[in-house]
Every structure is written in structure tokens, then in C-alpha cells.
Amino acid sequence: MTKVKTIELDKEKIMRQLIHSAKLMATGKWRLEYDRELDQLFVGKKIIPKNAFLYGLNDEINIFVTPASNVNGLFIEYFAKNYIKHNKKLSPVLEALAKVKKKKDKEKEDLAKEALEGKLVNEAITSVYGKKKLVAAIA
Amino acid sequence: MKSKHIKKKIKTPKISVLKCTDIFGTTVEFTKNNYDKHRLKHRELENPSFCPARIEKALKTPTLTIKSQIPHALCYYYEEYRNNDIMMYTKVIVDERHRYRKRNPICHIKTAFRIDHIQELKYNYKPNHH
Numbered sequence: 001m002t003k004v005k006t007i008e009l010d011k012e013k014i015m016r017q018l019i020h021s022a023k024l025m026a027t028g029k030w031r032l033e034y035d036r037e038l039d040q041l042f043v044g045k046k047i048i049p050k051n052a053f054l055y056g057l058n059d060e061i062n063i064f065v066t067p068a069s070n071v072n073g074l075f076i077e078y079f080a081k082n083y084i085k086h087n088k089k090l091s092p093v094l095e096a097l098a099k100v101k102k103k104k105d106k107e108k109e110d111l112a113k114e115a116l117e118g119k120l121v122n123e124a125i126t127s128v129y130g131k132k133k134l135v136a137a138i139a
Numbered sequence: 140m141k142s143k144h145i146k147k148k149i150k151t152p153k154i155s156v157l158k159c160t161d162i163f164g165t166t167v168e169f170t171k172n173n174y175d176k177h178r179l180k181h182r183e184l185e186n187p188s189f190c191p192a193r194i195e196k197a198l199k200t201p202t203l204t205i206k207s208q209i210p211h212a213l214c215y216y217y218e219e220y221r222n223n224d225i226m227m228y229t230k231v232i233v234d235e236r237h238r239y240r241k242r243n244p245i246c247h248i249k250t251a252f253r254i255d256h257i258q259e260l261k262y263n264y265k266p267n268h269h
Contacts, residue, residue, distance in 0.1 A: 002219065002220050004220045004221075004222045005222075006222050006225065035176075037249065038209060038232065038249055039208070039209055040250075042180055044180075046179065047179045048180055048181075049182070050182045050185070050186075052182065054252065054253060054254050054255065055255065056256050062254070064180075073180075077258045078208045078258065078262075081208045081209075082208070136225065136255070137220065137222035137223075137226075137227060139219065139220055139227070
């Protein structure tokens with residue numbers, strides 16, 4: 001039988017890292033990847049640590065977090081079919097992410113990505129802030 | 140010489156990391172190509188107890204299956220454990236486009252990972268409990 005233990009994640013630490021993550025995205029230390037086939041959006045480290053797990057912050061945003069509360073990325077399923085539908089202002093992001101990269105699109109793409117990153121980070125921080133405790137069960 | 144102009148198409152065989160029969164009796168394959176696309180993000184894929192073992196379990200004896208919002212895809216969920224209200228599932232997303240074809244029916248695993256909720260329930264999709 002799997003031995004399961006409940007851990008409480010450090011809310012303050014996670015919030016601090018999420019605030020800092022906007023900078024990580026801007027400097028390219030975190031990569032932004034949209035899988036059109038699976039309609040999944042991933043923003044995070046190139047290689048996620050082995051002990052990181054997905055933790056759902058709200059109905060849409062998940063974070064890759066380690067038991068020591070280190071945030072390594074953000075993950076959204078059904079990005080175009082759901083997330084963008086609720087956030088219509090962000091639809092240019094999808095176009096930018098799905099498009100074959102041309103030099104002239106670069107500026108537009110950067111602006112769109114910046115908007116997405118800002119929105120994502122804000123939503124993630126709001127969700128963390130709204131929770132009394134961040135409890136996860138790990139095996 | 141005619142043969143000079145004939146170019147032979149050589150198909151490189153697809154390497155698979157998993158091939159098994161699912162609960163519906165269809166062969167399901169996880170190609171190395173798809174596996175490599177996701178293994179640095181979903182690191183559980185590099186753990187043999189998850190891939191192939193846990194994925195195979197999810198395909199053969201899923202807790203539930205539910206339609207994906209992606210066309211032609213089905214999600215298999217296997218409940219790994221629960222602690223009070225917190226759950227952990229193995230989720231396997233399978234492309235079932237070729238499930239019902241007459242010759243060589245086969246499904247392909249798009250990706251697999253661990254997740255603490257069933258996303259599709261939020262869109263009122265009906266699960267099939269097994």
C-alpha cells in the first residue's frame with residue numbers, strides 16, 4: 001500500500017516566488033510553451049525537478065511545486081478552449097503562440113506574451129492569497 | 140537506367156516505450172517521440188513505477204474514463220491515493236482516432252502525468268466509472 005503523507009506548503013514562499021516569476025519569464029529563464037495538439041500551456045523551467053508535483057491553484061491554473069514549496073512552473077489544460085474563452089483580451093496570445101515565427105511578428109508576440117504572463121501571475125497570486133492553507137498529499 | 144530514379148522510401152520504425160491492451164480491448168501505444176516531448180516537464184514519466192507500470196494500470200483498470208475537450212481524445216484516470224479530500228490521479232490522454240478502423244485498430248498515448256483533480260468534470264463532461 002502507498003504511504004501517503006499530508007504536507008502544508010509555505011504560502012508566503014510560494015507567493016514571493018510567483019511575484020518573482022514574472023521577472024523569470026521576462027528574462028527568458030522560464031520558457032513559454034503551447035502544445036496546440038493537447039491545448040496545454042506550460043510556463044516554467046526547462047527541466048522540472050524530479051520531486052515536483054502538480055498542484056491545482058484554481059479551476060484552471062496548476063503549479064509545479066516541490067515539497068519544499070519551490071515553484072518551478074505553471075500549467076494550464078484546455079488553454080484555448082477554456083482559459084482564453086474566459087479571457088478574451090488574451091486571444092492575440094494564442095495567435096502569437098500558434099503562429100510560425102516570423103521576424104515581423106516578434107514584437108507583437110512579445111507584447112502578447114507579456115500580457116499573458118502578467119495575467120497568469122496575477123491570477124495565480126490571487127488564488128494563493130485566497131486560500132487559508134495550501135495542503136497537498138504526497139506519496 | 141530506370142532504377143537510378145527510383146527512390147525507396149524507408150520508414151524508420153517507431154520505437155515505443157509502452158504497448159498494451161486497454162480496458163476496451165484496443166492496443167494502446169506510447170511512442171518514444173511523444174514520451175520525449177513531455178518527460179522533462181512531467182518527470183514522473185522517467186520513473187519506471189509510473190511509466191510504464193502505472194500508465195498500463197490506468198489503461199487496463201481505470202477508475203474512470205472521460206471525454207477530453209480535444210477532438211478524438213479520451214482521458215483515463217486512475218486514482219492512486221486519497222487523503223481526506225486530497226486525491227492524486229494518474230491521467231493518460233489517448234488519441235482514439237484509429238480505435239474503430241477495421242485494419243490494425245490502435246490508439247496512441249499523447250501524454251500522461253499525475254494530477255490532483257479531474258479537469259474535465261469542470262466542463263460538465265460525464266465520466267464513465269469502471
